[in-house]
Amino acid sequence: LKGGCSRWMRPFPSAAMAAGGMADVAAVGAAATSSQRIAQDSLSPDVPPVDSSGARDANMRKGGAMDALVKYERSWSIQDALDQHAALAEQREAIADLGRNRLRIRQKQVWYARIEVEDLLEAIRGLGAADAGDANRVADLAGRLRSASRALRLATRAKAAEQDVAVRQLAFAEAEIEASRREMAAMKEAIDDKGVVVATDDSQSAPPQPVDASGQPVMQRYRYCTNCKVGGHGQRFCEYLLERPDWRIYPNQKWFQDEKSNEYYCPLGKRLVDFADESHFSRISMYLKGRAWLEEKTKVLDLAPGLIPETYIIEKGQWKGAAPPPDDEVPVLPWFVKEADRNWGTSVHVCAKPSECLGLAKSDATYVVQQHVRDPLLMADGRKCHIKFYVLLLCLEDGIRWRLHTFKEGYLSISPNRWTPEDLSKETQVTIIRTERIGNWEAWPDAYPKCQAAVAKVIERAVSDGKLEGRLGKRQFEIFSADFMVDARGDVWLFEFNMSPVLKDPKDAPKVNDAEMVRGALSIVAPWERGSPGLWDFAGEFHGAPPKPRKPAPVEEGSKEATEAT
Numbered sequence: 035l036k037g038g039c040s041r042w043m044r045p046f047p048s049a050a051m052a053a054g055g056m057a058d059v060a061a062v063g064a065a066a067t068s069s070q071r072i073a074q075d076s077l078s079p080d081v082p083p084v085d086s087s088g089a090r091d092a093n094m095r096k097g098g099a100m101d102a103l104v105k106y107e108r109s110w111s112i113q114d115a116l117d118q119h120a121a122l123a124e125q126r127e128a129i130a131d132l133g134r135n136r137l138r139i140r141q142k143q144v145w146y147a148r149i150e151v152e153d154l155l156e157a158i159r160g161l162g163a164a165d166a167g168d169a170n171r172v173a174d175l176a177g178r179l180r181s182a183s184r185a186l187r188l189a190t191r192a193k194a195a196e197q198d199v200a201v202r203q204l205a206f207a208e209a210e211i212e213a214s215r216r217e218m219a220a221m222k223e224a225i226d227d228k229g230v231v232v233a234t235d236d237s238q239s240a241p242p243q244p245v246d247a248s249g250q251p252v253m254q255r256y257r258y259c260t261n262c263k264v265g266g267h268g269q270r271f272c273e274y275l276l277e278r279p280d281w282r283i284y285p286n287q288k289w290f291q292d293e294k295s296n297e298y299y300c301p302l303g304k305r306l307v308d309f310a311d312e313s314h315f316s317r318i319s320m321y322l323k324g325r326a327w328l329e330e331k332t333k334v335l336d337l338a339p340g341l342i343p344e345t346y347i348i349e350k351g352q353w354k355g356a357a358p359p360p361d362d363e364v365p366v367l368p369w370f371v372k373e374a375d376r377n378w379g380t381s382v383h384v385c386a387k388p389s390e391c392l393g394l395a396k397s398d399a400t401y402v403v404q405q406h407v408r409d410p411l412l413m414a415d416g417r418k419c420h421i422k423f424y425v426l427l428l429c430l431e432d433g434i435r436w437r438l439h440t441f442k443e444g445y446l447s448i449s450p451n452r453w454t455p456e457d458l459s460k461e462t463q464v465t466i467i468r469t470e471r472i473g474n475w476e477a478w479p480d481a482y483p484k485c486q487a488a489v490a491k492v493i494e495r496a497v498s499d500g501k502l503e504g505r506l507g508k509r510q511f512e513i514f515s516a517d518f519m520v521d522a523r524g525d526v527w528l529f530e531f532n533m534s535p536v537l538k539d540p541k542d543a544p545k546v547n548d549a550e551m552v553r554g555a556l557s558i559v560a561p562w563e564r565g566s567p568g569l570w571d572f573a574g575e576f577h578g579a580p581p582k583p584r585k586p587a588p589v590e591e592g593s594k595e596a597t598e599a600t
Contacts, residue, residue, distance in 0.1 A: 103206060106213040110261040112221055112285045119214040126207040133200030140193035147186040154179045160319040174317040206600025224284050225302055229254035233306040233315045258284035260301040260310040266534050267321060274552055275309060278562055309560070318560060319510035322427060327501040328531040331374040331402045337492045337501065341528045346403040358388035358403065367455050368463050374400040384458045397436060406455065409522040411477060418453040419446045420465050421472065421484045421518040424535070426555045426570060429492060433504020433581035436497050439558060440486045441551055442569040444472040468536060471546065477520055484526045485518050490574045497578040504581040511559045
């Protein structure tokens, strides 16, 4: 395809690839004359050699080149949908041309095999009395006739199989085109929906509800979601919401490009939709206002006194505030030096003594320093583990009420090595990857309510202190995780919150995934009649201060905002 279709059109299978997928089954090699005719008759070297075993025939009947075909994928913009439709139409034409050419070859194979049989039959009928009495001559002709007849049968079967594959591939291509056509029709219906209003700034009053000619309010036909390509879990949430019959895609458009050439997207026409990963254009925001107080390791310390192990801070290569005790006054346990604004364990250093911590810190970064929990609760085989505890926090449209939910199931992250305090390797001391579901862990029934209570205490303080802020007229939520460790006494210790936790979908991880967790959370955030909270427990409601309307920012003459306002 020319122009912008390269996103959709992967390299189309060549004649050689298609020939390999469709398979030459006709075993005409037994007849030398027939083989020579086929080789001379425009059958390119790309066509694979014949296979008298029939294995290729079976392979072809299973589908052959179907796996190489381009399949319909969901589009998030009108241009992507148009490009995809053009690519799928081009594919259909290529499949039709390829099928016709392959069938011509198969037909010629049948024709040549038939000629070979007819020539042999004619030679047998024309045998004279002397030749008929020659046993060797008769046996030779009979053997050649048997081989030629077999080649004719196989060539006929191969032609029928080829036709079956061509028909199925064309049907597949037509179905993909129809899916693309329906998608474009749905997008057309969405942008024609008069009930969808233009998004306004927080400092402005809500846009008036559109009315029809008789003065009656025009309501949206469906609920809409837009993938604005912000990243995180935005597209994933859209995919799950689109499983519902009353949700549709509202296409995106380019919004603006910043000075670093980063492109930003919004709903077409800068409309206000029910869900988008760009909060300004969404009735439901997927980012909490004030989330940094949970995410940043130095800020969350103010919200979780007594819940997090004693923590020291390194800033600009020096201790900020109190320094840890001398080496001879602390137990023999590893020390962890973690960059305050990074996750995933990529910036965690392990050392044996507090005096070694400063040497591991860069002068331009901030770190939190903690000693290992005393007497950690280990797996039965002596390996270290920690809990991935999942949290759903929702703030309602009044900006005051906050509702906390916790997930009954979580994960254990388990070290591959047996734990000892003397082993300072990251493989032993730093547990990152989700290893297994937590439901069968014998310590979980006792640990779960303690983890829940600890998270509730942090959230209650964040809300009451105004660290987490409501959005007036807009619902907001996040699914995030908390890392806990349990000690031998059964106490739980909070280490950090991860505001963008790993979530797996069935297409990526068919056996162990988070589909039901996400569906349950979205049923709480955006309720519907067939929804269920699933394994999410309600853990408390907290009230914060009413959000203050934002004052309009001054607009500089000639700025992007001034141009848009004009």
